[in-house]
Amino acid sequence: MKRSFVKYLLALLLFGTNGIVASYIELDSLHIVLLRTCIGGLLLMALFVLTGGRFTFFRHRRQMIFLAVSGIAMGTSWMFLYEAYFRIGVGIASLLYYCGPVIVMVLSPLVFGEKLTGYKIAGFLSVLIGVVMLNGTAQGGSDPFGIL
Numbered sequence: 001m002k003r004s005f006v007k008y009l010l011a012l013l014l015f016g017t018n019g020i021v022a023s024y025i026e027l028d029s030l031h032i033v034l035l036r037t038c039i040g041g042l043l044l045m046a047l048f049v050l051t052g053g054r055f056t057f058f059r060h061r062r063q064m065i066f067l068a069v070s071g072i073a074m075g076t077s078w079m080f081l082y083e084a085y086f087r088i089g090v091g092i093a094s095l096l097y098y099c100g101p102v103i104v105m106v107l108s109p110l111v112f113g114e115k116l117t118g119y120k121i122a123g124f125l126s127v128l129i130g131v132v133m134l135n136g137t138a139q140g141g142s143d144p145f146g147i148l
Contacts, residue, residue: 036078
């Protein structure tokens with residue numbers, strides 16, 4: 001097997017077990033996300049320094065603000081995801097979490113001023129029907145805050 005393919009499979013396994021591992025951690029979602037981001041940030045900082053990277057972010061203040069807002073949004077998203085893991089289970093929470101791009105597609109006329117086409121509506125309805133069919137009889141999916 002090619003080395004890049006093995007790396008790809010390992011990344012999939014690592015990310016795919018994220019919810020299962022998180023469901024066994026005896027911390028609340030806020031602390032899990034805080035530890036996850038701190039450990040990840042320290043690891044990335046160490047790799048950056050060890051590979052000879054140079055800090056230039058003070059020259060690009062506008063991009064630094066966008067990066068900070070993006071990081072806050074990602075951390076908030078993770079916090080809600082981990083809370084959903086505890087409230088409604090890993091399977092339902094993961095499925096709903098990955099419906100996010102479809103929800104953005106439906107909200108694109110309001111957010112980005114795009115036209116809502118028949119294909120977009122059909123795509124949204126098919127995802128909505130699929131979620132209902134897969135989770136209609138699932139246990140644990142009755143917590144409205146967890147679903148939100």
